[in-house]
Amino acid sequence: MSARKPYVRPMAGWWRRDPFFVEYMVHEGTAFFVWLYALELLAGVLCLAQGKAAWDAYRAFVASVPLLILNAAIFAMMLYHGYTWFKIMPRTLPPMKVGGKRVAGATITALGLGGALVASVLLFGIVWMLTSGGAQ
């Protein structure tokens, strides 16, 4: 009697088989860059607590070429995270109804992306006012 050798589909590299899965892995992968950015900001607030010398060293570090390259990657992944976050939102949100009619997925995505644009412009405006003398 021979031992059964059932075929087990290998799972290594499963996500490379289908563009849909590749996109899934990339948008899940944005989390690593969000984590890196949180770490970068944490380093900043820790340096700020240490005093002026540590803070100035931190700002010089952030302005260095390797960090500029890293931050460019983080920026791109943050943008992609925002895009996929709102693209998926029609499926992660409970069904939304307005006037008895279900809100279309495309509407939710558009509202989310529009909200992100408004929030980002508002944030930059506040920072600009705080730093450029608008509020002084």
Add this chain to the structure above:
Amino acid sequence: MNQALKRSHEPIFWLLFGAGGMLAALIGAMLVLITAFAVPLGLLPADAFSYANMLAFAQNLFGKAFILAVVALFFWHAVHRIFHSLHDVGIHAGTGARVLCYGTALAGTLLTVWALWTIGF
């Protein structure tokens, strides 16, 4: 009825994941632009992130709340997503992986609180 049904911790972590994900989706990219590129690009004045400016911001209660919200929620969002993706890359996520993932978020949160406390009011 099954009295032994255990309450799951998952909603708490999912809520932190969702809040961080929403915050990152709304302002994440703009924050990177502001903290890393605005000064070199000349969008903000050279002294925008001077020690005096940042100290004043971090001593302000709104500033403290903003810094804590961004750092902590970004961490909790990221680790939750990374933890749940471990399975997808063939890593069986057990207690060790859980502690390693969520531990960095907890440490990051506590360190931020400590730093903001040290900076004072």
